[in-house]
Amino acid sequence: MAPTLAHFDYQRVPVADGVSLHAAVAGTGSPVVLLHGFPQTHLMWRHVAADLATDHTVICPDLRGYGASDKPAEGDGTAYSKRTMAADIVTLARALGHDRFALAGHDRGALVAFRAALDHPSAVTHLACLDVLPTLDMWEVMQGTSAAVGFHLYLMAQPPGLPEQLISASADAFFGHFLDAWTSDPRAIPSDVRAAYLDACRAAVPSIVADYRASAGIDVKHDQADRDAGQQLGMPVxxxxxxxxxxxxxxxAALWRAWAPDLRHISVTYGHFMAEEAPADIAKALRDLLAR
Structure with missing residues (x-):
């Protein structure tokens, strides 16, 4: 049996036509929504969520296309835009009784959180983004040989067909590569959690690729439109x-500050999977944010 978040209740919540999200919920107090990254599921928050649930209502969904949440067809490309995925999260929170909530995301989840905070500023009270740049800025800094570290971004940006075929043929090797290469402490992702991540990714190749493909297309357009309009994040970030x-x-820090005037930017020495490598530090950082 796949691992779960201990002492959390699991719900399946409709958020759009034909799309429901799988979410773990626990605690009481002001709500905090935690969004996972790639190649993970909501399980990445297991330690931080337990900490925060002692005095907050904590909601940990699998993003659309990931984990046990629904995986709609890519269609015209909007199904996995961060705007659509962000709307899922706002709808989820409202369905659970929360019109306003704090939002924290890691990696892909941070891009969804960023878009939610831009599109729904009256709903998002505080924003935390872990180990990511906004999509538009990310593409602008990826150049030359240094861009090799992001080879997967370019692979999954290709038109439908080839990326899905290549990744599906070696799914465990592909997704496992990132679980190995991006951590500074392999003990942070125990074997049962690693197996759960690989199982979930293996079953979700088309939707994961669609998520990344959107970030090379429609997500850039949305970010550029907001930059051109001078849109900024008004909440503490x-x-x-x-x-x-x-x-x-x-x-x-300068790239982020252009979007977020009320910014606290922290450089860390952990690996990419920091919520699993240093959960006490991440929980403290989130508590510090919520106190602002």
């Missing part, structure tokens, strides 16, 4: 990320 800037030649 915390960003925790590895110091990519010194390695790749950009100022990550």
């Amino acid at each position: 915390a960003v925790l990320q590895q110091d990519w800037g010194s390695a790749l030649g950009f100022d990550a």
Whole structure:
């Protein structure tokens, strides 16, 4: 049996026509929604969620296309735009009784959280983004040989067909590569959780590719439109990320500050899967954000 979040109740919540999200919910108090990254599921928050649930209502969904949530067809490309995925999360929170909530996301989940905060500023009280740049900025800094680290971004940006075929043929090797390469502490992802991640990804190749493909297309258009319009995040924002800037030649804090005037930017020494490697530190950072 796949692992679950201990002492959390699981619900299946309709959020759009034909799409329901699988979500774990626990605790009482002001609501916090935690969004997972790639190649993971809501399980990545298991330690942080347990900590926060002592005095907050914590909601941990699988994003559409991931885990046990529904995986609609890609269609015209809008099904996996971050705008659509963000609307899922706002609808989910409202269905659970929360018109306003704090939002934290890691990796892909951080991109969804970022878009939710831009599109639904009256709903998102606080925003935390872990180890990511906004989509538009990410593509702008990825250049030259340094872009090799993001080979998967370019692979999954290709038209439908080839990426899905290549990844499906070696799904465990492909997704396992990131679980191995992006952690500084392999013990942070125990064997049962790793197996659950691989099982979930193996069953979701088309939707995962569609999510990434959207980030090379429609998501860039949405970010550019907001940048051109001078849109910014009005809520308190915390960003925790590895110091990519010194390695790749950009100022990550400056890129984020252009979007978020009320920003606390923290460079960390953990690996990419920081909520699993250093959960106490991440929980504290989220609590510090919520106190602002």
